[in-house]
Amino acid sequence: MKQLDVIIVGGGPIGIACGLEAKKKGLSYVILEKGPIVNSLFHYPVNMQFFSSSEKLEIDGIPFISKEAKPKRNEALEYYRRIVTSNQLNIHLFEKVEDVEKTEDGFTVLSDKETYSCSNVIIATGFYDLPNRLDVPGEDLPKVSHYYNDPHFYASQKLAVVGASNSAIDAALECWRKGSEVSLIIRGPEVGQRVKYWVRPDIINRIEEGSIKAYFNATVREIGQDEILIDTPEGAVSLENDFVLALTGYRPNFAFLKKLGIVLSDDKKRLPQYNPETMETNVKGLYLAGVICGGMETHKWFIENSRIHAKIIMNAILHESPETVEA
Structure with missing residues (x-):
């Protein structure tokens, strides 16, 4: 079983951003996504229009051109799909992560198709899967x-x-x-x-x-x-x-986070514990990226303000200075 540097759980925009950054840094990685590319966005309403403008949905400085100032779902699907394919990201689609086990050397990640060994894990699963x-x-x-x-x-x-x-x-x-x-x-x-x-x-x-x-x-x-x-x-x-x-909102999979050993706050916010300077949780080598960082505060993190998590995490993994990270 090959030892990877990073396994990224979740193939949404932030998971893709993490994959891009891992590839640029020369790290071995795989993105595991239980559905299609940007699965959550795929399940948005067919006519949905984003609140954010297209440039705020861009990742890695790759231009997002839309017909209107506020892009629609189909345009976002096209944008993120082209990023994955043109950059030949190592992403396994329709593969669900079922467990992540801490080991002496890092982690064992078990999916419904394969078992992986890695030094670091990034959880970028969002919150759209579980309705309130x-x-x-x-x-x-x-x-x-x-x-x-x-x-x-x-x-x-x-x-x-x-x-x-x-x-x-x-x-x-x-x-x-x-x-x-x-x-x-x-x-x-x-x-x-x-x-x-x-x-x-x-x-x-x-x-x-x-x-x-x-x-x-x-x-x-x-x-x-x-x-x-x-x-x-x-x-x-x-x-x-x-x-x-x-349509009363959605929430992260807290049971999965607790199973991984991540500490959650006792209040209604259910905030997961992590270091904002590295995005590393209380479990060494286990990182959070994207909207899942907000717990029940699902209006706190968006693509536009969490895309930076990818660079922060990769810098932390490589022990590089936070000052090198740019939004």
Whole structure:
């Protein structure tokens, strides 16, 4: 079994950035990705438009040219795919990491296809795989989804969208425009403040004109085959319903991090322990990169401010000065 310098778990933008940096530094590496290239981005809604401009999504200084100032999902897929292929990155797709074991010489990484030995491991898995559940009766019915893809599917249907952030608001607007009868269920008193600035006025106007019915300070009590029961300040309300999109956010795989021996904070933030100057966790040789560093603070790290993690980590592995790292 060949000993590698680095194994990178996760083939998203930050995992790719780590692979690029490892290759430039002459380190032996492999990126292990359980799905296609940039798996999380692939599962974004088909019409999704990023909040960030294209230059902020660039990695390794490689230009990202998009038709609009804010690129769309298909453009991002093309950009990151071309980086992987043109740079001939060593990436194994559709290979899921199942365990990482600490050894005297480094780590043994077990996937569903192979066993690897390496000196260092980088966890760059993001947080999109595990949705925040409602934990209500009926949540596991086939009509309920925690992911949204294409508005055409919900045309001429009674759709309940749960959530107040970008994913929920985008889904509500797109589905309404394709002919859905949309009810928006929001736990707080207003549409989320982090909603894209060009989208927020749109949803507020649709709510005020009555095109989309919004229930504020409301929670889901139960989901049935043909209805959804919600609690509102005015009491319980039963809505006729065909489908539910529970778009209430996502969270990192904390069980996996704890299994690796990474210490998490005891508060609600569940922040993993790492040194920001090296990105190394409390486990020697085990590093974190990207949005997973934020624990439950999933709005703290993005591609644009975590792409630097790749250079920080490779410099730490090679014991090079942090001053050589540039954003």
